[in-house]
Amino acid sequence: LADRLQASSTLNDYTAKNDALGKLAADAAEAGNAKIAGEALQQMVDFTARSQVGLGVVRELAKRGMRKPALEIAKTITDFTIRDQALSELAGK
Numbered sequence: 323l324a325d326r327l328q329a330s331s332t333l334n335d336y337t338a339k340n341d342a343l344g345k346l347a348a349d350a351a352e353a354g355n356a357k358i359a360g361e362a363l364q365q366m367v368d369f370t371a372r373s374q375v376g377l378g379v380v381r382e383l384a385k386r387g388m389r390k391p392a393l394e395i396a397k398t399i400t401d402f403t404i405r406d407q408a409l410s411e412l413a414g415k
Contacts, residue, residue, distance in 0.1 A: 323350050323358045331365050340368045344375040351382035356391030359383070363395065373401035380408040 323346065330342035343362045350359035359379045366372040376399045383392035393412055399405035 323353065323355055327358055327362055327365075330362065336367045340366050340371050344371060347375050347379050348382070351379040351386075354383075354386050354388065356383055356388055356395065360391070360395050360398070363398065369400045373399045373404040377404050377408050381411065384412060 326342075326346050326349075330339060330346055333339040333342060343366045347359045347362035347366075350356075350362060363372055363376050363379065366375065376395060380392045380396045380399075383389075383395065389412065393409075396405060396408035396412060399408055
C-alpha cells in the first residue's frame with residue numbers, strides 16, 4: 323500500500339491521481355490501514371471526490387471496529403453534508 327501511495331501521489335494528471343488515490347484509500351480502509359487511507363485522501367485534489375471516498379473509508383473503518391481513526395478521517399471531510407452524514411453514522415453506532 324505504501325508503494326501505491328508513493329506512485330499515486332507523484333502522478334501529474336489530476337484525474338488519474340484522484341482515481342488512483344481514491345482506489346488506494348478504499349483498499350487501505352478495507353485492509354484496516356487507516357494511516358494510508360488518510361494519507362491518500364489528503365492528497366486527493368478533487369474535494370468532492372475526496373469527500374465521497376472519505377465517507378466510504380469512514381464506513382469501512384467503522385465496520386472493522388476502528389472508530390477512532392474513522393472519526394479522525396470524518397472530521398477532515400470538506401463537504402459539510404457528507405461530513406455530517408459520516409459523523410452521524412459514527413454517533414449512531
